[in-house]
Amino acid sequence: MTFTERFPTFVCEGDNISCEVAGFEITAQIVRDDCPDAPDERQDGFWPSLYKDAPGFIGPGNNWRERFAQAQARAEAVMEAWRKDEWFYCGIVLFVALEGVTLDAHAASLWGIEANYPGSDNAYLTQVAQELLPEALDAGRAAARRLCAALETSGARA
Numbered sequence: 001m002t003f004t005e006r007f008p009t010f011v012c013e014g015d016n017i018s019c020e021v022a023g024f025e026i027t028a029q030i031v032r033d034d035c036p037d038a039p040d041e042r043q044d045g046f047w048p049s050l051y052k053d054a055p056g057f058i059g060p061g062n063n064w065r066e067r068f069a070q071a072q073a074r075a076e077a078v079m080e081a082w083r084k085d086e087w088f089y090c091g092i093v094l095f096v097a098l099e100g101v102t103l104d105a106h107a108a109s110l111w112g113i114e115a116n117y118p119g120s121d122n123a124y125l126t127q128v129a130q131e132l133l134p135e136a137l138d139a140g141r142a143a144a145r146r147l148c149a150a151l152e153t154s155g156a157r158a
Contacts, residue, residue: 001133003028006126011115013090017129024140025097026107028129033089033111039082040075042089042112048072078118087116092128096140103147107139108132 001021007030008015016029040046045055048071050064058067081087091111096104110128114120 001137003126003129003133007122007129009121011090011122011125013088017126019133021133021137023098024103024137026094026133026136026140027097028092028094028132030115030125031091031093031109033091033113035089035112039078047075081118087114087118089113090115090125092125092132094129094132094136096136096143098140098144103143104136104139107136107143 001019003017003019005017005019007017011030013030013032016027018025018027020026035042045057047056048058048068049056050068051057052060056071058064058071061067089111090113091109092113093109094107095102096107110132113125113128115122115125
């Protein structure tokens with residue numbers, strides 16, 4: 001069971017990929033993360049540091065000034081790109097359908113993922129969708145069982 005397509009190298013909110021597994025159609029969709037925190041507020045060590053006990057420590061060794069300057073320039077570029085909305089945090093949300101009927105609109109998800117991050121090809125977005133696929137399939141099967149049980153108790157016939 002696998003997604004045969006991948007998310008493109010540049011994604012927008014709402015972009016999705018789909019696959020079919022055991023008769024279920026599973027769709028993974030990009031949803032913008034509604035947390036407004038900036039990257040440096042979300043990630044310990046975002047800004048480089050020269051202090052060994054601080055997150056972001058660039059490490060000991062030769063050329064520490066050059067390495068620090070490069071890390072600082074990278075962090076500033078990432079922040080500037082985020083401020084310009086060139087990249088954003090998102091969630092990968094999987095939903096499951098069977099014969100055109102949505103069984104679970106939020107079968108599995110992972111949030112706080114960087115989309116269109118500078119220098120990234122967004123391959124990680126597809127990897128996340130792939131890792132969530134078994135959980136979504138389990139949720140779809142459980143929803144189908146609940147629906148069948150509800151139909152049986154109501155006396156409805158297929």
